[in-house]
Amino acid sequence: MNNILSGLRVIEISAFVAAPSAGMTLAQMGAEVIRVDMIGGGPDIRRWPVAKGSGQSLYWAGLNKAKKSVCLNLRSSEGREILNKLIAAPGANGGIFISNLPLKNTLDLTALRARRPDVIGVLITGSRSGRTAVDYTVNAFAGFPTATGSPEQATPINNPLPAWDLLTGQSAVIALLVAERHRNATGKGQLVTLALEDIALANTAHLGMIGEVQINGTSRLRLGNHLYGSFGHDFVTQDGIRLMIVAVSTKQWRAIVTATSLQDRFAVLAKEFGLDFDKEEDRFEARDAIVDLLNDWTFARPFHQVAEQLTAHRACWAPYRTFAEVGSSDLGSNPLFAKIEQPGIGSYPMPGSCFDFEASPRRHTLPAPVLGCDTRLVLANVLGMSADELDALQARGILPAAPVRARELESAR
16 A cells, blocks of 8 residues: 555445456555445455355455445435435545446435535446446457467357456546546546446557458457467476467567577578568567477476576566466565455455555555444544434444444454
């Protein structure tokens, strides 16, 4: 964490990946991000993976670090009224919300603007048309599964990484901060809408894949583990360890050539093809022959020798690792991570903010909150509600029946 956004207050009404990842990014930069859920949690409260024994969602804990958690009965008009008050609460750095849930179920934007005309909202939708969409359907719609896998593959291959969700989350952070800057300059709020599908289509176009169809009349084909338009492929060592070697620049290519001492062999190969391997497109054209030469080199050596040679000559490479290998590696040597106690789950390495601001040194992250644990504190601090008022709301089922008290929160976090 760092405190570069200290003082900014954001109300998050969300579930799953895109909006929670945006809120977490803001919280880890010091903003007060208050996630508001239904009593009992939203649809992502028990999403896999879950912790062995407790059944608590590691997924939910991972995407809600450093936030505060408020639970309200949002099916009641009184609960929705409190949510609107939280968003519209006074203060130059308040009046901001982010959501990827339908506003009609939680917010009255007209009434919200009547309360606070400069309110800023960032709304993430599945598609511009209103059709229901999630990352995995959007990825299918954008074409990537048909270009993933080997040329012999007959069916699409889905990507387990929810890339569009994550990219949309970061785009939502940008949108929120830009809208806040605009409000500081003009005094005017606004609603910013981001469609997951638009993020996917825009970035598909940014990468040249739509231009490839429109201008060249061609479509991206499956290449297996080859890197399109350049050189990159997987290789296996004598002791069965697999690695990826890449050369997207002349410098990287020459590093591979020097590390492997295959200068003469590559010179003969280039002459045979009539190509110049210092050129990216020529390496791509001769990719299969280059792979054959390099595969002979890696397969004749144990991994430690291959790694030493490639590293010594500053080649671009990395071993393939399983999640088990990543999770059990020395994450503590990376200042991004610190071992944090997550209530209900246990202690394990958690990443803080990826940003290193010179003006605000990075600190360790805070864990995700216990669901609803900040409800009374937030309503007291932001809305000035008294203990009697909070007790009355709790008695009517508007607040959680057994919120975690301040002293318990302090020990848990």
